[in-house]
Amino acid sequence: MIDVLVTGGAGFIGSNFVRHALAAHPDWRVTTLDKLTYAGRIETLSDVMDHPRHAFVRGDIADDVVATPLVQRSHIVVHFAAETHVDRSIASAGDFIRTDMIGTYVLLEAARNAPHLKRFVQISTDEVYGSVPEGASRETDEIKPRNPYSASKAGADRLAYSYFATYDVPVIVTRASNNYGPYQFPEKIIPLFVTNALDERPLPLYGDGLNVRDWLHVMDHCRAVDLLIERGVNGETYNIGGGNEIANIDLTHRILELTGRPSSLIQPVKDRPGHDRRYALDTSKARAHGWAPQVDFVDGLRETVEWYRANQAWWRPIKEQDAAFRAYYASQYGPARP
Numbered sequence: 001m002i003d004v005l006v007t008g009g010a011g012f013i014g015s016n017f018v019r020h021a022l023a024a025h026p027d028w029r030v031t032t033l034d035k036l037t038y039a040g041r042i043e044t045l046s047d048v049m050d051h052p053r054h055a056f057v058r059g060d061i062a063d064d065v066v067a068t069p070l071v072q073r074s075h076i077v078v079h080f081a082a083e084t085h086v087d088r089s090i091a092s093a094g095d096f097i098r099t100d101m102i103g104t105y106v107l108l109e110a111a112r113n114a115p116h117l118k119r120f121v122q123i124s125t126d127e128v129y130g131s132v133p134e135g136a137s138r139e140t141d142e143i144k145p146r147n148p149y150s151a152s153k154a155g156a157d158r159l160a161y162s163y164f165a166t167y168d169v170p171v172i173v174t175r176a177s178n179n180y181g182p183y184q185f186p187e188k189i190i191p192l193f194v195t196n197a198l199d200e201r202p203l204p205l206y207g208d209g210l211n212v213r214d215w216l217h218v219m220d221h222c223r224a225v226d227l228l229i230e231r232g233v234n235g236e237t238y239n240i241g242g243g244n245e246i247a248n249i250d251l252t253h254r255i256l257e258l259t260g261r262p263s264s265l266i267q268p269v270k271d272r273p274g275h276d277r278r279y280a281l282d283t284s285k286a287r288a289h290g291w292a293p294q295v296d297f298v299d300g301l302r303e304t305v306e307w308y309r310a311n312q313a314w315w316r317p318i319k320e321q322d323a324a325f326r327a328y329y330a331s332q333y334g335p336a337r338p
């Protein structure tokens with residue numbers, strides 16, 4: 001059996017990866033290590049909690065007592081755990097430094113002495129390149145992160161590379177574009193706008209709405225990580241993007257169409273400080289290894305809207321009963337309707 005440690009597996013991408021890994025690899029034994037922060041929910045993994053090849057450990061990646069033995073018995077580490085919301089990093093950066101940088105350091109230190117380790121996947125982000133007014137970022141481009149989230153991810157990204165270069169830890173780094181799909185915490189634009197639209201509540205759109213993101217279906221991301229575990233080259237970095245560039249305002253109109261709501265729900269709000277205007281990725285390196293996105297954005301977005309419509313038991317408790325979420329929402333956009 002191959003022992004696989006997935007950090008952050010109770011979050012959005014990590015939980016989709018755990019499900020994918022268990023289904024695609026009958027010889028993988030998967031351990032999820034997750035602190036269950038506000039963004040991590042055990043309910044997200046409810047269908048695999050009793051799976052015979054899955055174990056869940058609640059713990060902090062920055063706690064070496066918990067994390068080190070888990071890394072040291074693994075053949076593969078896929079490191080998703082992070083604080084991930086740019087707006088929260090602007091309000092308060094401490095947890096981002098602690099988890100994204102120090103937590104990654106703890107895992108990498110453990111990986112130095114892991115006897116069976118064949119692969120350590122550092123899940124990074126296209127945001128490390130900073131705003132890209134034109135063209136598409138290549139892996140060799142300079143990184144210029146511009147907010148505390150992307151800066152702490154960039155620190156972790158390069159720290160992971162340094163453990164390959166210095167200690168020969170079998171690291172690969174992946175930089176994905178914005179993910180969408182089921183189980184995304186309803187603070188990020190797609191699930192926030194879909195769930196607000198379903199409830200006929202305003203959609204708080206930053207600035208002029210012309211910021212552009214490239215959308216990647218979460219399962220296309222999971223398939224890319226899986227393939228690169230197999231075929232990636234240690235020490236290399238791989239961009240993973242969906243090739244679906246769309247301005248936030250156009251994305252908002254599509255969500256309104258899919259939910260059957262009027263454009264009068266759009267509520268322009270003050271722009272995010274330092275809001276990166278555009279991200280775009282050149283993905284030819286990952287494609288040369290045989291990966292290509294499979295989910296068409298029109299279909300993927302429609303299915304995502306349907307998922308949120310059908311799975312209200314997953315997101316309503318967060319939006320309606322979680323006092324911390326409601327306080328965050330009020331501080332960001334004004335009080336939420338009861």
Ligand SMILES: NC(=O)c1ccc[n+]([C@@H]2O[C@H](COP(=O)([O-])OP(=O)(O)OC[C@H]3O[C@@H](n4cnc5c(N)ncnc54)[C@H](O)[C@@H]3O)[C@@H](O)[C@H]2O)c1
Pocket residue numbers: 007008009010011012013014033034035036037038039040041059060061062079080081082083084085099103123124125126153175176177178179180184185
């Ligand atoms: N969502 C995107 O669009 C996107 C795009 C590119 C890269 N990424 C990267 O992918 C990874 C996963 O992102 P996501 O959107 O699924 O995030 P998420 O916020 O949905 O989930 C993060 C998970 O990490 C856990 N976690 C946080 N701090 C922890 C700690 N100290 N110890 C253990 N667990 C901890 C949380 O409980 C949560 O389950 C992150 O590294 C993120 O930077 C995300």
